[in-house]
Amino acid sequence: MSLRRFWSGNIAVAEGALAAGVDFYAGYPITPSSEIMEHMARELPKRGGIFLQAEDEIAAIFLLIGASWADAKPMTATSGPGFSLMQEGLGIAVMTETPLVVVDVMRAGPGTGQASKAAQGDLLQARFGRHGDQIIPVFAPSSVQDCFELTVFAVNTAERLRTPVILLSDELLAHTWETVRVPEGVERVERRRPKDHEPPFGSPDPRVPPPMPRLGEGHALLVTGSTHDAWGLRQTSDPHAHRELVERLWEKIWLNREELFRYEAVGVEEAEVGIVAYGSVARSALAARKLLAGKVSVGVVVLKTLWPLPEEPIRELAARVKAILVPELSLGQLVWDVERVVAGRSPVLRFSKIGGGIPIYPEELAERVLEVAG
Amino acid sequence: MSVHPLHVFLRSEALPTAFCPGCGNGLVAGAILRALVQAGMELRKTVFVAGIGCAAWIPSPHFLADSLHVAHGRAVPTALGIKLRRPELQVIVVGGDGDIAGIGGNHLLHAARRNADLLVIMVNNLVYAMTGGQVGPTTPHGLPTSTTPYGNPEHPMDVVQVVAAAGANYAARWTTAHLPQLEKALVKALSMEGFRFVEVVSPCPARVGGRLSMAPVEALKWLRAQSKPVGQAGPDEIPVGEYIVRDRPGFLRALRGESRG
Ligand SMILES: Cc1ncc(C[n+]2csc(CCOP(=O)(O)OP(=O)(O)O)c2C)c(N)n1
Ligand SMILES: [Mg+2]
Numbered sequence: 031m032s033l034r035r036f037w038s039g040n041i042a043v044a045e046g047a048l049a050a051g052v053d054f055y056a057g058y059p060i061t062p063s064s065e066i067m068e069h070m071a072r073e074l075p076k077r078g079g080i081f082l083q084a085e086d087e088i089a090a091i092f093l094l095i096g097a098s099w100a101d102a103k104p105m106t107a108t109s110g111p112g113f114s115l116m117q118e119g120l121g122i123a124v125m126t127e128t129p130l131v132v133v134d135v136m137r138a139g140p141g142t143g144q145a146s147k148a149a150q151g152d153l154l155q156a157r158f159g160r161h162g163d164q165i166i167p168v169f170a171p172s173s174v175q176d177c178f179e180l181t182v183f184a185v186n187t188a189e190r191l192r193t194p195v196i197l198l199s200d201e202l203l204a205h206t207w208e209t210v211r212v213p214e215g216v217e218r219v220e221r222r223r224p225k226d227h228e229p230p231f232g233s234p235d236p237r238v239p240p241p242m243p244r245l246g247e248g249h250a251l252l253v254t255g256s257t258h259d260a261w262g263l264r265q266t267s268d269p270h271a272h273r274e275l276v277e278r279l280w281e282k283i284w285l286n287r288e289e290l291f292r293y294e295a296v297g298v299e300e301a302e303v304g305i306v307a308y309g310s311v312a313r314s315a316l317a318a319r320k321l322l323a324g325k326v327s328v329g330v331v332v333l334k335t336l337w338p339l340p341e342e343p344i345r346e347l348a349a350r351v352k353a354i355l356v357p358e359l360s361l362g363q364l365v366w367d368v369e370r371v372v373a374g375r376s377p378v379l380r381f382s383k384i385g386g387g388i389p390i391y392p393e394e395l396a397e398r399v400l401e402v403a404g
Numbered sequence: 405m406s407v408h409p410l411h412v413f414l415r416s417e418a419l420p421t422a423f424c425p426g427c428g429n430g431l432v433a434g435a436i437l438r439a440l441v442q443a444g445m446e447l448r449k450t451v452f453v454a455g456i457g458c459a460a461w462i463p464s465p466h467f468l469a470d471s472l473h474v475a476h477g478r479a480v481p482t483a484l485g486i487k488l489r490r491p492e493l494q495v496i497v498v499g500g501d502g503d504i505a506g507i508g509g510n511h512l513l514h515a516a517r518r519n520a521d522l523l524v525i526m527v528n529n530l531v532y533a534m535t536g537g538q539v540g541p542t543t544p545h546g547l548p549t550s551t552t553p554y555g556n557p558e559h560p561m562d563v564v565q566v567v568a569a570a571g572a573n574y575a576a577r578w579t580t581a582h583l584p585q586l587e588k589a590l591v592k593a594l595s596m597e598g599f600r601f602v603e604v605v606s607p608c609p610a611r612v613g614g615r616l617s618m619a620p621v622e623a624l625k626w627l628r629a630q631s632k633p634v635g636q637a638g639p640d641e642i643p644v645g646e647y648i649v650r651d652r653p654g655f656l657r658a659l660r661g662e663s664r665g
Contacts, residue, residue, distance in 0.1 A: 054485075054488070054489060056485070080488050080489065080659075082484075082488065084481065085510055085511065085513075085514035086510060088478065088481070088511075089478075089480075089481035089510075089511055089514070090481075092474060092475070092478040092481035092482045092485065093481045093482070093484060093485035093488075094485060095472075095474065095482050095485060096453070096472070096481065096482035096483060096484065096485025096486040096487075096488075096489075097485035097486065097488060097489045098485075099472060099485075099486060100485065100486040100487075100488075100489035100490040100493075101489060101490070102485075102489045104485075118475055118478070119475070119478070121475075122474050122475050122478075126472075126474075245451050245470045245486065245490060245493060246448065246449050246451065246470065246490060246492070246493045247448070248448040249470065250415065250448075250468045250469055250470060251470040251471070252464060252465055252471060252473070253470075253471065253472040253473065254464065254472075254473040254474075255473065255474055255475055256473065263417055263418075263465060264464075264465060264473070
């Protein structure tokens, strides 16, 4: 049994969070993400959760860190300028292995850019916006259904791997209304608690995150954003301690990457021309494929996990097609990945469009595919 | 060899302390622990939150209690996140003047405005000590520091006054030359709800004393001589005592709607 709901992308994110058990939200208003916050402001108090509008986005992310250590499943949502302010806290969340979810509803940057206009310029910031080596999983919905499901997945991933997770949405998707099938119950992952004398920051198997203790139970817990040993004691001059910690944090995500991969490969078997896309742009890619039916056979890889990157579907596409188009609402960020993964097996062509929040229309994409197909 | 009575509250791995000889942080640490004992607080139900700086090291790693050591300036929002979710825990922030009033100043202001149920202890050593003694928001006018070698052209902020004006339930200042008064203030603050703020003016022999050729004991004498009760202190003196004591509902109760009507 499932229910049918008519939601915008932003509402579906908020509903997905609630379904996954998010019980703490702190944020700061910013277009085009504010509907998520407003929805949580209405819903959380009714369900015994906590909602707080913070003084800024820096406070918001640190409120999440504190709340997460106090057993909450926390989430926040923001957009470009606020996402920039949250990078500091994301780095601390990586180092302290604090589960939390940050939704970035992309708008046109840099700076304050165009506040209410769609863009995809934050992909590389989501991956690399912080100092130091690290991997934070990044997911990207391309339908309102995805907004619901991937938010659930993001919350569960944060708990399972004891990590911050980023959900990268965009303005077009945030304000698109679609029917969503809502299952009656969704899976809820709960973080693991320590059994007798398990260290909170060490693990013999890097794939298995250490258990997360509760505050106030006499653990005399040391939590620090600085380099630390398995018990949380700062080790700021021991090169071995640093390497051990940072490598383990990296491997915790990297060695579990297969579990994180979400994508759709449509018509790849018989494709003549390929498209790799994510977010709202992926919808145009799928529509362009339909427009070209009977003329050119188009294979589309819709990426829903953007970091770590599912490389195999891109490689498979490259093995079959004349060329791969990478349409993006940016001057080209995902295209670098595709070039790296394809490594010369087929030409990779940028298709960039920025400004004014104008989508990449299926027609213009179809036209470009026809040119490429020759 | 006899053991110091507060030893049981200290983490053995953190000893001997990394604090410089003559640093005021040891006195502040002692005052906090004694106040907790006097107020009947259980250390296991107390969570310390600290940012970055020498003062932030008082609880982390020294205290044998739960502690979070986060980014520079971000202890207050982290602490509020904990308190909102676990109201039964006593959540205490310890940090320096730079951490609490400089980079974290906006958080401080809004935590006071909300009357957030936190105790914030700010160790004011007049400079950014950990990074080498640079000028900060509480550095006296004219004082030479490593980034104001010709004397501080700016004027310091009275952080206690600001916090009191912003809406805190309790705001007081003492110095490390007033330990009994400091302990009493902390005990009182621990028994209250809402936002409670205690500033401790404290000597930094390495970054301030050294520059002024002032030995630690001279610095303590100077602090005592310089301090006057709130309302009676001249422009170059240190006002000590309580700025505000009130009983407004704390943020937790306000969130539950208990402060309306
Ligand atoms: C974002 C950021 N900026 C700068 C620093 C470097 N830093 C470390 S401690 C510190 C100053 C601490 O001064 P204060 O809070 O007064 O503490 P004290 O060392 O004097 O006790 C600074 C600037 C940092 N860690 N993070
Ligand atoms: Mg200082």
